[in-house]
Amino acid sequence: MLIVMDKTASEAEIAAVVAKIEALGYTAQTIPGGERMAIGILRNPGPVDPALFIDLPGVIEAIPVSRSYKLVSREMKRENSIIVLPQGVKIGGGHFVVMAGPCAVESELQAFTIARAVKAAGAQVFRGGAFKPRTSPYSYQGLEEEGLKILARVRDEIGLPVITEAIDHYSLDLVEQYADIIQIGARNMQNFSLLRRAGQARKPVLLKRGMSATLDEFFMAAEYILAEGNTQVILCERGIRGIGAHARNTLDLAAIPYVKKESHLPIIADPSHAAGRRLLVPPLARGAVAVGADGLIIEVHHDPTHALSDGPQSLYPEQFAALMRDIQTLRPGQWL
Amino acid sequence: MLIVMDKTASEAEIAAVVAKIEALGYTAQTIPGGERMAIGILRNPGPVDPALFIDLPGVIEAIPVSRSYKLVSREMKRENSIIVLPQGVKIGGGHFVVMAGPCAVESELQAFTIARAVKAAGAQVFRGGAFKPRTSPYSYQGLEEEGLKILARVRDEIGLPVITEAIDHYSLDLVEQYADIIQIGARNMQNFSLLRRAGQARKPVLLKRGMSATLDEFFMAAEYILAEGNTQVILCERGIRGIGAHARNTLDLAAIPYVKKESHLPIIADPSHAAGRRLLVPPLARGAVAVGADGLIIEVHHDPTHALSDGPQSLYPEQFAALMRDIQTLRPGQWL
């Protein structure tokens, strides 16, 4: 923490800041500048809240210096983390992954139809929701455990590891049993109770960035999972609140190289939820590959007109296959 | 839903849109305009997803017409809902309420000290967190059930009803037993599983607006609670992501008259979390009264320097008392 004083701050005001720092048990170091005094806080075991100082007389700014996150940071672990799934699929460190499937598992026939199509096109993980977080209580809410059983059969018969979302402790207990990756959705990125529970799971966790989360907040959410002992975390950029209505959200592709610089965890992109409409999914998917994402998670449906959720942003299987071919030309996994 | 066609849309493209509407089981009505055709969707039982149509050939826009929310709407219930608490405190319909207390309950002594001060200044409800949702896993997380017991003693001995936050099913079970109002925080506004559980509670629920939620999403979150049978919902505006760093969030005071027009539910404001610093709390509190809020929830601490959380935005008791006097001059509850 650095406390910046007003040019006209009195010696008494400076002394009061120093006294407060020392009252908190830290060490204060005054740093005289050209025009004004600054005061550094040393020997603080963790971050200090700037708001403790900003309204003191003579203070014009209080600037945090330390990072709040530890375990997710490259300062803690230099080399890229690589998540290894059943069937040998690897994610991160140059291993590029595509997860694809419907928004929601609707039936065994639907799931198998789509799973076969996405596998044929080259997807390595099958996605499908069994517990759906929906804006409206009147919307389709998912098949719940029956959906998880269908996912398990897809994995066993088709040979794709499966990812599905948990929305509370109850569903996480079930998802942990059936799935290969536990997804935590954007709306739950700061559901800290759920994050802790995911941290106790023995399966990898895909954590989506919240719609208005800073990357620091995103890292801190992941930190909750790692702090409970689960280091198998995959981050996912899925779009933030933007300006205008041309897309549902704004896919923040700058987040990807930034996360890769700051953290050892892999990060993938979800162009489907960011776009909200089919037209924009393939270009955003290509863009994510080209900025260096470690993978993609994409919604695909063989009959999106009748999909029970998110049909409009789901690719047709042939569009997905074309996208997979396009992606190959973009050197996925090579952009570090 | 209204589907707007390109000026140059062919008859075949128009027919395809009509056919899709009818395939979904609805009725299509073409509406020829000056320059272009529009197609209305009728007899849809609920909202139709615009994305079903926007990428069809010849379509340039698909515009939702229906409201998604029902139970929270003034279309459903014209008169203002009034929430009645133990000790006779009323909220809404001209009854203005001030809830005040520390961010977190830290000890019996702390809670009683602050409760006595805020009661003396005129607060009608005591607030204090026992389960704290914190951005960092390393921050203070609250006294949990011990905190709830302290809150219950405050109510019994000092005579103020109490409000405290629930962050998951486990804590909601406990909060429901001990508190008079169950608070759902901004980060859990779309934790739908928790909203359903709150809807099954027999206590009033204070629901905070999420940091990047539209008012439609806010209403739909409240709809989850009402749809489970709990109609005692108080809404709370607490600030959205803004621009710049002068305040932590931007208190969206226009939301208050808009909510009062659209919904029968009471809405209060939380200037403390929006401001993030003491300096801005009194002016924002006064502003909220003047736009017509049904109440305020304000953080107060007798020793904010040593508060375990949110000290910097907590008012000193004497500042709170001064604010309460100021508020009286602003005709609280009279601005409909």
Place this chain on the structure above:
Amino acid sequence: MLIVMDKTASEAEIAAVVAKIEALGYTAQTIPGGERMAIGILRNPGPVDPALFIDLPGVIEAIPVSRSYKLVSREMKRENSIIVLPQGVKIGGGHFVVMAGPCAVESELQAFTIARAVKAAGAQVFRGGAFKPRTSPYSYQGLEEEGLKILARVRDEIGLPVITEAIDHYSLDLVEQYADIIQIGARNMQNFSLLRRAGQARKPVLLKRGMSATLDEFFMAAEYILAEGNTQVILCERGIRGIGAHARNTLDLAAIPYVKKESHLPIIADPSHAAGRRLLVPPLARGAVAVGADGLIIEVHHDPTHALSDGPQSLYPEQFAALMRDIQTLRPGQWL
């Protein structure tokens, strides 16, 4: 500027940062902390761009310390600036002003009708656009110099000083001749060429905050005007891009007490443009008074259905009169 090093930064990396600081002609001071090194930059005559350092090896953050603005700052001038208009109207330092009138001057009859009404209700300044910045080239663009002449006649016959917008050098030359306050609109807040020209004018300038401007950027825009020698600047908060569609923009009322803390310049609020609809204008106007604004600028039209621009957000004269009565109960100018 404070440069924060990675915990694992090598001595060579630290030395390289120091060398770069010295190459720029400044002084470097190393500040060893608990876990990591920080390096302060001293004797820099003005702000240093953090981006000069953030991508150097071993650097994790570069934090600006100085304020960029000087003349607008309370560090430069402690007492409130008070702007004095012809007819003795004062703005700032406890002098509360209401400016009211139509969005655009449409005719002499229209202007006089509205001016008489707003004067009768207590407005002290008449507003009306002669040069209109419109999103569409096909929208009404204003009466230009003819409108300015009408404004001048309003002032002479009715006795209200007038404010009107300049949108380029040409119109500013004219506005400076005819009006009492020169308005610079939100879309021109960073039209630096126009700001310089306004700084050379001998009339007060009302500067509106840009729709996505931080307060630092807002201060810097005002600094352009003061740096040219015109110290008669009135700031105006008029809403930033928000979330959802309930209002056109989000009036950022926290900006008002923050500006008053940081700057000696008066700041007023424009609830009409923020709201975009009549319903929200009176509550936002009251809110602005209660947070401590030095005044309001409000659109009023006697026949808004036929207004050539902004009719829907214009108050009827009787609504404006009611609002003026309400405002009196809110102690305008007393909230410092």
Place this chain on the structure above:
Amino acid sequence: MLIVMDKTASEAEIAAVVAKIEALGYTAQTIPGGERMAIGILRNPGPVDPALFIDLPGVIEAIPVSRSYKLVSREMKRENSIIVLPQGVKIGGGHFVVMAGPCAVESELQAFTIARAVKAAGAQVFRGGAFKPRTSPYSYQGLEEEGLKILARVRDEIGLPVITEAIDHYSLDLVEQYADIIQIGARNMQNFSLLRRAGQARKPVLLKRGMSATLDEFFMAAEYILAEGNTQVILCERGIRGIGAHARNTLDLAAIPYVKKESHLPIIADPSHAAGRRLLVPPLARGAVAVGADGLIIEVHHDPTHALSDGPQSLYPEQFAALMRDIQTLRPGQWL
């Protein structure tokens, strides 16, 4: 425009809406739905402001239907516009362009050094500012006409067409004489007076999207230029206000395929200003190519430490050359 009525709207309220539509000279058509009445507005020559209706009794929503932009729309012109520069450089319709050079022209030596480097790496247009819009009045403001003369010499001797920014009428007069493309910056996107002047120029115009502009507003700004007769407009996405501080702005890559669907004008991306730091420029540049941009504009400096502006986001010539090689693998111009 579609007016949606409350479920409980009375016949008199519906009749009042119809009467208002007819009073405006348009035709009203009632559209009875399942639960509520809607009223369409027909025969309106241009867009109708929704705010004219939203606050009438019984109205719950007023929904615009028409597009406001005409000349920029694909409805007006189906085929892609291709801009042809001197030396035969083409932009749009599959012709991919890279514009590169320093933020500001600082000297003849600097300009020629960088121009030779970017030409050798494959850039087809040289960029360099002579008139600089700077947030602070105390920052470097450019060489003005002397800078334009240097640019002209670069073109004549090195053979690259040049692009440079105009910030007002005065500088546009000069830029039009010396440069091959006139740039209008993000802060001037709604400087309508300048847009009109650019529309009268006989040179192509590069128009940057404002930092908080919707795409509709961006199209309308371009419409100003086309409406004056200049159809040679290149759009440029350069980032919007985002969340957090990892990048200066959020490059909205979804805008690119959307613009290409809606408009015939070419659109390029500016990763340098979006990123604000060198580290993020190459990944964002690659991302823009992969989503289908028609080109890039990139800042390059041979000695960014001593650059007078924007040094930190400028690539070194060898980084730029590497990026140009990377781009070739991404099939620029092929992603429609």
